[in-house]
Amino acid sequence: MKGSIWIGAIALAAAGAFTTIAGAAPESIRTETVRFERGASGAVVEDTITGRQIVDYVLRAREGQSMNVSMATDNGANYFNILAPGEGEVALFNGSTSENQFEGVLPRSGDYRIRVYLMPSAARRHEAARYRLEMIVSGPARASGARAGATATAAPSTSGSDADLGRAIRKTLGGDWEANYFDARVDLDGDGTPEVVAMVAGPMVCGTGGCPVLVFTPSPDGLRLVSRISVSRPPVAVSSRSSHGWRNLIVTIGGGGIPSGSAELRFDGRRYPFNPTVPPALAPADLASGEVLIPEFRSFRDGKPLPAAAAE
Missing domain, CATH: 2.60.120.380 (Jelly Rolls)
Structure with missing residues (x-):
């Protein structure tokens, strides 16, 4: 078939x-x-x-x-x-x-x-x-004039409200799974406007190794997805160190055969590493040296519920 x-x-x-x-x-x-x-x-x-x-x-x-x-x-x-x-x-x-x-x-x-x-x-x-x-x-082949690392607009509003963020996350993940999210706002690129770091949790978005972390930045057209980071666990922190003008992120890793610990993720000029368990992620990282953005939680239901997928 x-x-x-x-x-x-x-x-x-x-x-x-x-x-x-x-x-x-x-x-x-x-x-x-x-x-x-x-x-x-x-x-x-x-x-x-x-x-x-x-x-x-x-x-x-x-x-x-x-x-x-x-x-x-x-x-x-x-x-x-x-x-x-x-x-x-x-x-x-x-x-x-x-x-x-x-x-x-x-x-x-x-x-x-x-x-x-x-x-x-x-x-x-x-x-x-x-x-x-x-x-x-x-990569590596791209249409003439295309910008490396360009990402799609994830939401139609720049207000940064929970509703805007919820829609941006749902659009990024697709589907209509039950999931909640935990978020924090922090200026990662030093332009005076905070980015949004969100961990999404739920039975169908997390695996044995952890859950996805999404990084959005405001743009004239709404929240733009900068990075998706896989198999992460709370807590999630931001480091005082920077790479290519963006502050490093620190995520907890472990489970699913992955040794427990933490990994520091450096911005490469376009995005953060997708997989925190392999290079170029830096492990082990000093989680205590960072500022915690998303603390540990007992249940994914402790987070904010994602809105239903938009009707076609």
Whole structure:
């Protein structure tokens, strides 16, 4: 079964390795072609599989580009693998050993298959999994005159109210999952206008390694997404140190096989690192040396609820 999906911009990723996977008969795999909207660098897909169902999301990319893929799911036996162009059995990345987080430079041009499946034991029990798969492909090739690191406007207002921020977060994440957020305002770039740092938490936006942190800056058209940081835990702090004119951020990491600690994230002139558990993030970091923006919380429901997704 084949289909085609058109989806819009979003940002995300982790490190991969070459592993083998069990094959599946071609007729048992549903194939969906992912095409980004004009001007978009990424996409989000929400779907459900049951039992032995497998879905391949086919994404065309070029050698040397960076690919970032992450998946949130309500079933701990639900994973994705990535197969390079021309590969049927050998996976570039195996999500069951890497916490469903991939970030890497692509080795060749062609169609990459992001294969979503249930582990055999769960498939035999005919379990179901509801998942949210996020993909981004970036650089080095860009249209003439395009600005590196440009991001889409996330909200239509510059007032910085909770309602504006809630809409910006929902637009960034997509979907209509139950989620809450914890936010703080701090001037990161020294221009006298505070940016917004928000940690989003909920069953379908967090994984075993943590939750996403979003950084927005005000713009004439509204809140603009600067960075999305994956697998983070509270507390989140801001450092007195700066990189490229922006103050460093410090996030707590741990869980999902990740050693507990903290990591310092330096702005590279365009964004903060997506994955705080691998370089260029700096670990360990001195969390106590920073100013806490988002303290620890007991439950995601302690945060502010995200508004429902806007009707199409």
